[in-house]
Amino acid sequence: MCLALCGAAEAGSIPCGAQNFSDPLRLSRVQADRAAGAPLRVLAIGSSSTEGVGATSPQFSYPAQLQGELARRIPGAPVTVVNAGIGGEKADATLARLRSAVADGGFDLVLWQVGTNDALAGGEVGPFRDMLREGIATVRNAGLGLMIIDQQYFPAIKDGRRYRAFVAAVREEAAAARVPVFHRHDMMQAWVDAGGAERLEAALAPDRFHMNDAGYACLAQKLAGVIADAAATAGPMASAQPAQTVQ
DSSP states (O other): OOOSBOSSOOTTOOBOOSOOOBOOOOOHHHHHHHHTTOOEEEEEEESHHHHTTTSSSGGGSHHHHHHHHHHHHSTTSOEEEEEEEOTTOOHHHHHHHHHHHHHTOOOSEEEEEOOHHHHHTTOOHHHHHHHHHHHHHHHHHTTOEEEEEOOOOOTTOSOHHHHHHHHHHHHHHHHHHTOOEEOHHHHHHHHHHHHHHHHHHTTBOTTSSSBOHHHHHHHHHHHHHHHHHHHHSOOOOTTTSOOOOOO
């Protein structure tokens, strides 16, 4: 297990672990741009986990830490990660913003964090699946790379069966569309399995729901590794023919 501290966050830092919780990401557009020395442009869109609720400052949100990690791992060209997170938002509202953001262009990769608020708000999983499919089609039709970030795990899940159904919806719809997923839920559950509740809580804010600086650093570090690998490895672009989800 990796005992190095994750990212730049120092207070309460935790071991991230060496396990990879991402499906393979293939981005020939990123590779082509990098070969030409063009910037790498990433849109991080979602709700409070993207906005950075729980971090001590915006610079410790996962998109901000991801930008630093990518700049370190993919030297030679500017890296920009745009934080388009809005706390409390469900998939329908994020989808409306996603349509506008990709229509404007200017991005190579979309990181879509989705599903937690939908699972907690009492809606049905069927319409949520429909929104996932529409969001995937929106990004794909724009010719952009896409990775979906699924729901977080947290200690106070009241209806575990319902919550897991929404986690499964992300996994299954992404697999059907051949879109890679970063399995955040599995990552956080693995922290509990490896180190007990104390290890998970070391990555959580005082509300025991959102991540803290160290938790976001782990997320950024893991995502950066996958994106950097994609930028360095030849293969079809995720939006056109994504890697198959690995269970």
